[in-house]
Amino acid sequence: MKEKINLRQFMILIFINLLGTAVIFLPSIATNFAKADSWITMVITVVIGCFVICWYTTLFIEGGKQNFFVIIEQGFGRKGGFIFGFLFLSYVFLNAVANLITIGDFVSVQVLMGTPSKVITFIVLCTAVVGVRYGLEVIARSAEFFFSFIVISIILLFLFVSPKIDIQNVFPVFQMNQASTFVGIIPILTLTYLELIIFLGIMEQVSNKEKLMRGYLIGGIMGGIVIFVVTFLCICVLGVDATIRQTYPIYVLGQKISLADFIQRIEGIVAFIWFFTNFFKICISYIVLAKGLQHFFRFKSYKIFIVPLAFLIFYAAYEGFKNSYYIPEFINSTYVVISYIIAVIIPLLLHLSLIIKKLKR
C-alpha cells in the first residue's frame, strides 16, 4: 500500500524543513554579510524562495506528477537518469549527514556540555531509523503533532524577547553594505529554499496534488517569515557584532530572556524548536535517500536500505567536521557549489529536456 500524506502535513513538513538548520545558523551568516541590513537580505531571500518553490512545483507537474526519480529518467534517459539521480542522492546524503553533525555539535556545545557529539549523533540517528521504518505517513503525523508545540515555542520566544528590542540597532537602513546585502542571498538560499528540492522525492505521495503549489508556498512563506523575524530580533536585541560573533545567536537570544525576574533564561525553548525541526529534516532526507536507492536498484521496498544507510550516515558523520568553525567555512564554499549544481543546474537541465521532449511529441 502506498503511503499518502495530506496537503496540511506536507505544508508542515516544508515549514519544519525550512526552520531546521536555517533558524540557528542564518542570523549569523546573514549579518556577517549585510550587517544591520541582514533583515533586508532575508526578505529578498524569501521572495526569491517563493519563485524557487513555484519552479520546483512546475517541474513536478511538467514531469507528470510522478516519482521524481521517474521524472529524472524520463528527462535524461535511463543512463543519464542514473547518473543525475545519484548526484541528487549524494546531495540528499550530504544534507542528512550535515544535519546530523550540526545537531550533535549544537547539543554537545550548548545543552549537554561534556557529552561527546558522537553519542548524540548516534542516539538521534537511531531514533531517525525507527521513524523512517514506520514510514512517511507516521513521520508526517508526528510532525503535525509537534507543529503546534514548535509554533507555540516560537511565539513564546518572540514575545519574551520583544521587550529587549532596541530598534536603533537596525539603523541606518541600507546606507552601507548594499552589495553585501545582495551577495549574502547566495549562501542563504542554499540553506533554505534550495534544500526544498529534496521534497520532490516525496511529492508524489501528497494526496491532493491539485493544490500542491499552495501548500508548498504557504509552508515556504511561513518558514521564511519565522527566519526573517529571528534575524530581525537577533540584530535588534543582540546587536550586529554579537550576532556575527555567536555561532548560535538564537540560543543567546533565549538566554537574554528575563521577564520581571520571574521568567528567565528559557533558552531550552530554542533547543526544543531546533532539535525537533532538525530531527524531521534528517528523517525526510533519509527517507528520500532510501526511496531513491529503491528506485534505482529496482527493489520492492525502500525499507531494506534503512539500516545499511544508517551505518553509512553514522560513518560519514563520525568524522564529518573536525570542529564547529569548519561549518561556516563549509557552508560558504563546498555547500554553495554542490547546492547550486544539484538544486539549480540539474533541475534546469531536467526542465529543459522535459519541455524539448514535450515539444517533439
Place this chain on the structure above:
Amino acid sequence: MALVVGILFMIFSISVLIFEYKKLIKIADKRETRFYLLSMVVLIIFATLQVSNIFSLNIISGYSWVAKPIADPIERILSTFQTGGGD
C-alpha cells in the same frame, strides 16, 4: 579505549544485522537479502575500523575535495563581502 569502543560497536552492529536479517528473510526475495547482507558486512567493517581509529575516511572532506576547484574561488569572493565589505 578506541579499540574497546570499536569492539562494542561491532557487537552492536552484528546483533542489528541478525535481528534485521531474521525479519527480512520473511518478506524480501533472494536478491534483496543478498544485497542487504553484503552492504551490511561492508559497512560494519568500515564503521568499526573508523570507530576504532584504525582507518580514517572522511566522506564530508570528499565532497569538499570534489567541489574544490569551484568552491575555493567562490569562498574567496564571498569572504570579500563578509563583515560588510565589498562596497
